[in-house]
Amino acid sequence: xxxxxxxxxAAAGVSLATVDRVLNQRPGVRLVTREKxxxxxxxxxxxxxxxAANLAKGRVYPLVFIVPTGDNSFMHGLRSEVHHATxxxxxxxxxxxxxxxxxxxxxxxxxxxxxxxxQDVAGVALVATDAxxxxxxxDRLVSERIPVVTLVSDLTDSTRHHYAGIDNIAAGRTxxxxxxxxxxxxxxxxxxxxxSMLVRDHRERLQGFSAVMAEExxxxxxxxxxxxxxxxxRTRSLVSKALSENKDIIGIYSLGAGNRxxxxxxxxxxxxxxxxxxxxxxxxxxxxxxxxxxxxxVLNQDAGHEVRSAIRVMKATADGxxxxxxxxxxxxxxFLKDNLP
Amino acid sequence: xxxxxxxxxAAAGVSLATVDRVLNQRPGVRLVTREKxxxxxxxxxxxxxxxAANLAKGRVYPLVFIVPTGDNSFMHGLRSEVHHATxxxxxxxxxxxxxxxxxxxxxxxxxxxxxxxxQDVAGVALVATDAxxxxxxxDRLVSERIPVVTLVSDLTDSTRHHYAGIDNIAAGRTxxxxxxxxxxxxxxxxxxxxxSMLVRDHRERLQGFSAVMAEExxxxxxxxxxxxxxxxxRTRSLVSKALSENKDIIGIYSLGAGNRxxxxxxxxxxxxxxxxxxxxxxxxxxxxxxxxxxxxxVLNQDAGHEVRSAIRVMKATADGxxxxxxxxxxxxxxFLKDNLP
DNA sequence: CCGTTTCTGATGTACGTAAATCAAAAATTT
DNA sequence: AAATTTTTGATTTACGTACATCAGAAACGG
Numbered sequence: 001x002x003x004x005x006x007x008x009x010a011a012a013g014v015s016l017a018t019v020d021r022v023l024n025q026r027p028g029v030r031l032v033t034r035e036k037x038x039x040x041x042x043x044x045x046x047x048x049x050x051x052a053a054n055l056a057k058g059r060v061y062p063l064v065f066i067v068p069t070g071d072n073s074f075m076h077g078l079r080s081e082v083h084h085a086t087x088x089x090x091x092x093x094x095x096x097x098x099x100x101x102x103x104x105x106x107x108x109x110x111x112x113x114x115x116x117x118x119q120d121v122a123g124v125a126l127v128a129t130d131a132x133x134x135x136x137x138x139d140r141l142v143s144e145r146i147p148v149v150t151l152v153s154d155l156t157d158s159t160r161h162h163y164a165g166i167d168n169i170a171a172g173r174t175x176x177x178x179x180x181x182x183x184x185x186x187x188x189x190x191x192x193x194x195x196s197m198l199v200r201d202h203r204e205r206l207q208g209f210s211a212v213m214a215e216e217x218x219x220x221x222x223x224x225x226x227x228x229x230x231x232x233x234r235t236r237s238l239v240s241k242a243l244s245e246n247k248d249i250i251g252i253y254s255l256g257a258g259n260r261x262x263x264x265x266x267x268x269x270x271x272x273x274x275x276x277x278x279x280x281x282x283x284x285x286x287x288x289x290x291x292x293x294x295x296x297x298v299l300n301q302d303a304g305h306e307v308r309s310a311i312r313v314m315k316a317t318a319d320g321x322x323x324x325x326x327x328x329x330x331x332x333x334x335f336l337k338d339n340l341p
Numbered sequence: 342x343x344x345x346x347x348x349x350x351a352a353a354g355v356s357l358a359t360v361d362r363v364l365n366q367r368p369g370v371r372l373v374t375r376e377k378x379x380x381x382x383x384x385x386x387x388x389x390x391x392x393a394a395n396l397a398k399g400r401v402y403p404l405v406f407i408v409p410t411g412d413n414s415f416m417h418g419l420r421s422e423v424h425h426a427t428x429x430x431x432x433x434x435x436x437x438x439x440x441x442x443x444x445x446x447x448x449x450x451x452x453x454x455x456x457x458x459x460q461d462v463a464g465v466a467l468v469a470t471d472a473x474x475x476x477x478x479x480d481r482l483v484s485e486r487i488p489v490v491t492l493v494s495d496l497t498d499s500t501r502h503h504y505a506g507i508d509n510i511a512a513g514r515t516x517x518x519x520x521x522x523x524x525x526x527x528x529x530x531x532x533x534x535x536x537s538m539l540v541r542d543h544r545e546r547l548q549g550f551s552a553v554m555a556e557e558x559x560x561x562x563x564x565x566x567x568x569x570x571x572x573x574x575r576t577r578s579l580v581s582k583a584l585s586e587n588k589d590i591i592g593i594y595s596l597g598a599g600n601r602x603x604x605x606x607x608x609x610x611x612x613x614x615x616x617x618x619x620x621x622x623x624x625x626x627x628x629x630x631x632x633x634x635x636x637x638x639v640l641n642q643d644a645g646h647e648v649r650s651a652i653r654v655m656k657a658t659a660d661g662x663x664x665x666x667x668x669x670x671x672x673x674x675x676f677l678k679d680n681l682p
Numbered sequence: 683c684c685g686t687t688t689c690t691g692a693t694g695t696a697c698g699t700a701a702a703t704c705a706a707a708a709a710t711t712t
Numbered sequence: 713a714a715a716t717t718t719t720t721g722a723t724t725t726a727c728g729t730a731c732a733t734c735a736g737a738a739a740c741g742g
Contacts, residue, residue, distance in 0.1 A: 002431050002698095004697095004698060004699085005698070005699065006698090014720075014721085015720065015721040015722070016721085016722085016723095017701095017702095017720070017721060017722075017723090018719085018720060018721075020699080020700070020701075021719095021720090023699090023700090024699095024700070024701085026701090028718075028719060028720080029719070029720080030708095030709090030718080030719060030720090033719080033720080047431055047432060048698090048699080049396075049697090049698050049699070050432070050699095051392035051393075051395065051396060051698085051699095052392075052396050052697075052698035052699045052700090052727090053698080053699050053700070054392065054699090054727090055390075055392060055393050055396065055697095055698080055699075055700095055726095055727045055728065055729095056698075056699040056700040056701080056726070056727055057699080057700060057701090057727080058700095058726085058727060090343050090388055091388065091391070167680070170679055170680045170681075171680070173679035173680070174677055174679045174680040176679075177677050177678070177679055178677070181522070181523050181525075181637075182522050182523075182525075183525075184522075184523075184524075184525025184526065185525065208679070212679065296522075304667060304668075308668070326645060327645075327649070329682060331672070331674060331682070332680050333672060333674075334675040334680075336515055336518050336519070337518070338511055338514035338515045338517075338518055338549070338553065339508070339511045339512070339514070339515040339673050339675075341670060341672070343728095345727095345728060345729085346728070346729065347728090355690075355691085356690065356691040356692070357691085357692085357693095358690070358691060358692075358693090358731095359689090359690060359691075361729080361730070361731075362689095362690090364729090364730090365729095365730070365731085367731090369688075369689055369690080370689070370690080371688080371689060371690090371738095371739095374689080374690080389728090389729080390727090390728050390729070391729095392728085392729095393697090393727070393728035393729045393730090394728080394729050394730070395697090395729090396696095396697045396698065396699095396727095396728080396729075396730095397696070397697055397728075397729040397730040397731080398697080398729080398730060398731090399696085399697060399730095
């Protein structure tokens with residue numbers, strides 16, 4: 001049987017009350033006694049029964065998710081995953097609030113973050129726009145001992161506790177290698193399509209992509225990045241224009257959202273133009289396009305995993321518990337038409 | 342606040358004891374009363390607090406993992422993941438026992454399964470060898486109301502509750518497309534290397550691989566399958582022989598374990614022979630080979646996820662609870678040298 | 683209407699921890 | 713050594729559920 005507080009008390013030769021004071025860092029214990037108890041805890045290998053503790057505490061975790069508004073499927077999916085999590089709230093002792101802010105809007109994000117100051121919040125998860133003001137606002141929350149997790153896109157040099165998202169440099173590198181090898185030594189131009197260089201995930205994907213292209217596929221030339229702001233309509237017109245103006249384009253890497261527009265533009269020039277296309281985020285649209293051959297590979301991050309992981313990490317951090325790093329690593333999914341879920 | 346048994350009692354106008362009898366299907370409740378209580382439960386949306394219930398019950402889940410012995414890294418890793426799970430046993434109220442049986446040995450597996458009959462076991466996870474005798478033994482356990490989960494390799498037509506592993510047909514198809522596209526329209530022979538056609542996962546991978554090759558890459562010819570029995574030394578000699586006898590081999594798909602031997606054979610013919618190679622299972626050896634360019638892609642299943650998922654499913658099944666299908670789907674990881682974890 | 687069976691209520695204990703109270707002991711200061 | 717402060721012990725209640733016991737009520741058979 002697993003040891004309990006009673007066993008510690010017996011082992012340390014103190015009372016239950018004292019053990020409780022040590023375990024919950026309450027005042028009123030002499031240093032020597034505290035050390036005696038801590039030694040006993042280590043000796044007999046006590047681990048707190050979190051379930052029992054939460055039961056006794058009647059603990060609930062009020063969590064806040066700050067997600068961008070926006071018409072694209074990925075953010076839609078993300079919001080829907082957070083919503084799903086609210087439905088499981090009862091079972092998990094969480095109380096999740098969703099705050100929506102306009103995409104790429106630094107001051108709105110900062111306002112949302114600052115609005116949480118002083119509120120009863122056990123953790124905050126946000127899709128970060130990578131700006132100094134946001135970093136400062138996050139750091140303010142952290143200094144108030146509120147667990148903060150960045151979701152999908154990370155924040156440079158901030159003190160956030162955790163990042164629940166993929167390694168975007170690796171994602172960009174992977175996209176480059178896939179595109180490069182699929183093109184099999186051909187020569188031509190490549191178009192890169194991004195949402196906004198304001199978010200770190202997009203910058204990093206481009207960085208990884210460019211690096212591998214330069215190192216290993218010198219025959220492929222990168223054209224200037226098109227910024228579609230994750231908006232389908234804008235994306236569509238940018239791509240159409242680029243394709244009609246440059247007949248040497250043989251490949252496209254779309255590293256942001258809004259792929260509905262890209263796919264529409266591609267369909268408009270098919271089957272005359274033969275293009276190898278790698279995009280991010282598996283949605284209804286990209287899935288269909290992958291199956292019908294309009295695109296060749298989809299890189300994906302599982303929003304459901306990211307949300308669940310963020311919740312686990314916020315709870316663990318709030319309790320001062322360690323997280324199982326391996327379990328919280330968000331993986332880059334590569335989908336070809338054969339391994340769709 | 343979440344409703345409790347007290348709330349049901351009040352709502353249904355009965356006593357706590359009666360609610361308890363209904364909830365835990367104990368006898369001594371008239372049908373009308375039972376229905377009244379069940380209605381109240383639905384009305385106020387009661388959900389049992391599993392943590393509190395387990396606490397009260399002092400429940401522990403004695404689980405058994407049956408895994409093959411064998412020298413290869415994958416099974417090593419799997420056993421080590423199960424072992425890790427035993428370390429978390431205290432926190433998760435599990436009591437995990439590991440039973441090792443010789444690989445591909447049907448009667449040993451059956452004996453191990455039958456040995457569990459009548460024992461106090463809350464769940465069994467096994468790496469199945471796909472034979473009728475094994476299926477029968479599994480069905481015997483299932484009919485004794487013991488949750489059974491197949492791990493890594495599934496069992497045809499059995500009544501097992503769950504399969505914690507990847508879709509191997511999809512894996513084979515994915516390997517074929519990667520290999521086919523990486524070879525970029527070239528013509529030549531392909532060698533397929535398997536462990537044993539006795540296990541369903543290997544058969545299915547081959548099936549998926551052959552299908553896509555036939556459909557989409559007619560210029561690539563499949564040579565007869567080499568069976569390495571997941572043994573590094575045997576694999577090495579098979580591959581060396583094949584490569585020296587046939588100079589038209591331009592690609593290799595290794596769908597089993599024992600890749601240490603394959604890699605050794607490849608290094609022996611490099612850099613003269615240019616080969617595109619896709620293998621299964623990320624291990625220390627395949628990782629190194631991927632980085633140094635000896636192999637081009639690794640398909641992987643995360644043994645840690647599989648083990649953790651199997652545990653969750655066995656517990657949930659033992660409690661008659663539903664599993665979150667989406668969370669338990671084991672994904673096929675595709676690793677290129679750029680997205681290694 | 684009585685006796686018997688079947689159902690229901692009331693109550694208590696337990697699980698492992700948290701948190702509070704009050705008394706007693708020990709340490710510290712004066 | 714007395715007064716004061718700090719530390720410790722003992723005890724109780726609570727969290728939500730499980731499970732057992734016993735008494736009482738309702739239903740049923742004759």
